[in-house]
Amino acid sequence: MAVAAYASLVSLTHVLDNVQHPVRRHQLRLDTGQIQSLQEKVEFLQGFLELHSQRISPEMEDLAKRLAVVADEADDIIDFHVVNQLREKSQDQSLHMVALSSFCQDIDNIIEKLDSIMKKLMVVKEEWVDVQEQRPIVSVSMGSTALPSSDKNTMVGFDERLLQVVDELTRDEFDLQILPIVGWEALIKASVADELDLAKLGECFHKLLFRKRLLDVARPLGFDNHYLTVNFLDEDKSWDLLCEKVFAQQSCPYPELEEIGREIAKGCRGLPLAIVIIGGLLSKSNRTREYWEFVEENVSSFVKSGDDESCLKILSLSYNSLPLHLKPCFLYMRVFPEDETIKASKLIKLWISEGFLKPVEGKSLEEVAEEYLKDLTDRNLILISKWTRSGKIKICNIHDILRELCVRESNREHLIRVPKTQYISFPRRPQESHACFLCSHKLDRQNKIHLQQVFAEVASPSVCEACNNVYPNLNRLRWVKVFELVYNQSFTFPHHTKLRCLEVNDYRCHDEYWITGKLLLPSTISLLWNLQFLDVDLVYEFYDMLVVPSEVWEMPKLRHLKVGVHRLPDPLTNQSEGQDSNVMENLSTLSSGAFKCSEEVVKRVPNLKELHATYMEFPQDDRYSLNNLVQLDKLESLYFAYYSHLENITFPTSLKKLDLSSCYIPWDKMTIIGSSLPNLEVFKLYDAVSGQEWNPIEGNFFG
Structure with a gap:
């Protein structure tokens, strides 16, 4: 616990x-x-x-x-x-x-x-x-000098099998073919398929990989003589893989550890995932013979049990050795379905919303979360699927066996008790409005569970069986009315006051039935006093569809505030409280329409890093105070849709990414932009210039 x-x-x-x-x-x-x-x-x-x-x-x-x-x-x-x-x-x-x-x-x-x-x-x-x-589990801090393992997933011992798969998939045969890959307990199945470079497979999309862990599952489907079996690694290949993960090379630089290290590799029984996870554990721990003997003793005892249990026990060695601050973040991976690709930005947002991250002086919670994620990937507990241009993790996932470990341990710990995130999707018709208040999945009589009503102003919310199983304490929550969809009749959406992340979207698919509707966000939004992420994404991007109250400026924990092209109100002013009392120092992302960059707003958002501003009408500089943009000296990313001629605006020199749309900038002004933004890395234009030819000057964009 x-x-x-x-x-x-x-x-x-x-x-x-x-x-x-x-x-x-x-x-x-x-x-x-x-x-x-x-x-x-x-x-x-x-x-x-x-x-x-x-x-x-x-x-x-x-x-x-x-x-x-x-x-x-x-x-x-x-x-x-x-x-x-x-x-x-x-x-x-x-x-x-x-x-x-x-x-x-x-x-x-x-x-x-x-x-x-x-x-x-x-x-x-x-x-x-x-x-x-007595049991020397030694975890090294994030500042560990452990050698980094290769970013590429190692396929030790699989070279010949991989060539066989590629040959099967690229033959000049145009009949639909299914190639089963059979491996032990799903530990190997993903390794082979994930290593394939699909870009080299040409037009062979009529051939499918069918991955199954058990041969007796593939045989009834008609694959008696045409399947690929991935065998276990032998002892030498197992040792090579362990060295690769621990020392970033296929040999051990510490002679005193080689004998016991080979026993550890042998104890993993040729299972690549087990070797990789144990390698991640050893790479982050003290390299002493005593500690390696402890690991070998535990690995050897685990393999005496059944297949599933032995694997989970081996993997639990790495989990048990995690620093305490990483364990909640790792166990949270259970909320994602098997084999789901996970955006790192989404995962970080959810970790922050759950309150798992311990603040570090001088760092934002996003930066702390990135360090946590890197530490977990260094230990091979989370897999990296894609990187950003700047070298950060963009897409990740978790192996299904490791996810099973997360489910088991989080259930034992009773970790996730109260949901901090809520997703709302509007119904296409009023009669379709019965949905789970957490995930918006449609409810019927069989899977609808009514929760206890606390406040009279809100109808008793309903939840699906899946969400009710994950969150055992839903009946202890206090409910308030915040969002209200108005059209002929009103539809209210219950929210509990501990929410930290609220996402609202509209999947009405351009249904004319709803065009005249309004989404009201009343002043009671302030009752969601711990809210950090508010994201409203609507199909109908009309200025008057979403009504946002001034109280959003009184929510100091907000980190992301996105209302699409809809207007934000002016901040509340109360001279008796002083301007400094309402500074939103945590707000890093802001998206709105007709954004007013007034002196008051600039003072409120001193740490803004990303701004998405859309002007659907012809704006006037004096009305929107766009010359104040230069005062946002922490801004790194700016999307600017102006729908008019953009002139005489100075952007902050801190910008790394600039997207301009419908601004009608003369080409000769591009030189000014290029010379004034020394940190610019990404520059995108969407119908943003007037003129047919650009003659860039050396030393500006092309230096």
Whole structure:
């Protein structure tokens, strides 16, 4: 339970930071000193778990379980009081005192429970079995000097088989052919198919790869004499593969480790995935004979059990050796279906939304998440499918056996308790409006589950069976009405107040029935007070379809705010609070129509990195203050659709990517853009220039 306790504590620190934000000081009645005391205890316990997570005792497991429960209880209590205070907004001082007293009493109870757990931890500390001494699992920090393994998936021992597959698929035979690849327990099946360079297969799309782990599955389908069997690696090939993953070469530079290393490779029974995962473990750990003997002992004991269990136990060695801060992120991979390709940007957004990432001074949470992801890929627990131009991970995935490990361990830990992400898709017709409030999958009587109603203003939400199984605590949530679709009759969408990521899209496929509808986003959006990602993507991109309130500027935790081409309102101004109180220092991505780059807005978004601005009408510079764009000195990516003649605008020199659309810039102005943007790496034009010929000057774009 240490993983669940740690994840809950880290998530709680984000909540406590939010409560103490300058904006909240003017909105909430709370005892700042009491909140800081609670935060200090939470951070102490967080560090305690990081330091001692490798120690084992029944008492520790029990205390970690209690700690997870108390941390979640603290989250519930804070959410309850904050939402109630934001909802009331009363000027009655007596009511303020009642709210403050109730809040303080509940926080005192939480502090008492944490103090009790801390005392018991100190008592049992001396009795713990020190895993570091008896079972020397040694994890190296992210600054490890371990040799990097090859980026390319190694196919040791498969060269001849791979050539055979390519030959089968590229023969000049035009009948539909299916080539089964049969390998042990899905550990090898993906390796062969993923190594194929599909670009070299020409037009042979009438031939299919059919990958199955068991021969008796392929035979009934008519492949008795025409299938490819991928055999196990022999001992030498296994050792070569292990060396490749541990030392980035097919030999061991440490003679004292070779004998025990060969035993480890032998213990993996020729299974490439097991060897790769154990290699990732050894590459991140101390290279001592004692530690390698510990690994060999465990690998040898695991292979005595059945096939599935032995594999999972071997893989669990690498999981158990993970630093505690990586375990929640790895276990979260269970939420993705088998064999799904995963955008790294999406994965990072979800990790942030869950509150898994411990803040690091001087780094954004996105940068911390990128480091976590790289560490997991270095350990071969997450696979890289595609890189960005700048060398970052773009697409990744997880092997189905490793995903099974994630499912098993996360169930044991009760890790993912409350969903922090919600996806809404609008129905094409009112009668089709019954859908799961979390994933928008259509519901029928057989798979609809009604949740407990908390607030009278919101109808009891429904959830599909799959989401209900993943999230066991849905009935504890508080529901509020935020989005409302208005057309003849209204459709409201329930949201719970712990949401951190909300995505809204419209799949109505240009249905004329909805053209005159409006999507209302009322001021109650502020009740989603922990929201970090708000993305609204509509088919009908009309200015007046989405109504956004000014309260979005009072949500300091927002990191991504995307409303398509729809207008953002002007920020609320309250001179008594001061301008600094409403700075959205976390906002890094903003997308809107008719974006006003006023002095007030520039002050609100000092760390904006990506801006997507669309002007559907002919804008006027004085109205939208576009000359202030140059003041966004952290901006790295800008998409600018102007639909008019763009003149006399200076872009910030920090830009690395610039997309211009319908701006009608004369070609001679391109020289000015090129010379003024020294960091520009990507420049895209969409009907953005006027004139037929461009004569670039050397030293600008082409230097």
